[in-house]
Amino acid sequence: MPKISVIIPVYKVEKYLRHCLDSIINQTFTDWEAICINDGSPDTSGEILDEYAARDPRFKIINKKNSGPSDSRNAGIAAARGEYVLCVDGDDFIHPQTMEIAYFLAVRDKSDIVSFTYDRKYRPYLMLRYKMGLNIYGVEPFGFRHKYLPAHVPSLVTDDIYAYATERTHNLFNSKRKWLIKHTQVWKNLYRRDLIADIKFISGILYEDFPWWSAVMLKNPRVTIAPLPLYYYVPNFGGIFLASKQMDAFRGICTGLKETFLLYKQYANEYQMRQWSKNFKWYFINWGFNKIQYFTNETDIKFARRCFDELNRLGVFDDPPTKKHCKLVCKILNFIKG
Secondary structure, X not given: OOOEEEEEEEOOOOOOHHHHHHHHHOOOOOOEEEEEEEEOOOOOHHHHHHHHHHHOOXXXXXEEOOOOHHHHHHHHHHHOOOOEEEEOOOOOEXXXXXXXXXXHHHHHHOOOEEEEEEXXXXXXXXXXXXXXXXXXXXXXOOOOOOOOOHXXXXXXXXXXXXXXXXXXXXXXXXXXXXXXXXXXXHHHXXXXXXXXXXXXXXXXXXXXXXXXXXXXXXXXOOEEEEEEEEEEXXXXXXXXXXXXXXXXXXXXXXXXXXXXXXXXXXXXXXXXXXXXXXXXXXXXXXXXHHHHHHOOOHHHHHHHHHHHHHXXXXXXXXXXXXXXXXXXXXXXXXXHHO
């Protein structure tokens, strides 16, 4: 059995896919399988996948009808055989030592999750090149060839993921700031497969990472945090996120809030609920409310009212932690009343 299963959802990424797959092949760690889920992609992505699978049997291809990244990741995780799982989107790529470093830390620390980060300068750099009319495909990031010694990588091990995981912007000027696990993207971590095997992504929504990551945290995983920029997030101007409508985003946020709140209400202890609410729930409530400004027709506005009314009746807005959040709740209640 391979040590690591890499899950790669693929949909309309033909311009980026070779770069992604090459970054897997060129890993210094070789005991892996890559499960590539062709989500009914109408371009040549499927042909590219077949080409790589013919060259290297470690690439496994799953072909399915288009139903979105949630179903693709669910199918990939279900098919995975590795001890650990790593997720990479088909239009992104990773540093050559990503698997080597993450696996080393996972084994050394007996961790369920190894959390790293993404290169925050690379995406803005590509956006600038795009605006200037320059090539954005296959551009190598600064530091891509930097060689790390896994045993010397700065890291922190914790059995309290809630003390470090957050979606908020923290103005911290102490030693804890560098160890924060920022945002909920699924591709920023290596996971023990047994930890996540029974956690499903919600089908058909945007921001599916939020409820999934919230459920993962609820399992109290042991985490090694190594804030190295090992992932390269590429702006795909034809991708699902950049091409999506504000209503789709709003619906995904509300669905994630509802499902996760009910999950935490049933299974979380007081500390877990408090930390999740402070560091995730209120961030997404505010983000969802801000989406309303983009709604221009009465049908969308009525739908938004129904969504917020359901969340209110469930008690999602019952615990505003600050005056700022109290004002937000007042605005939401006034919006519900019309």
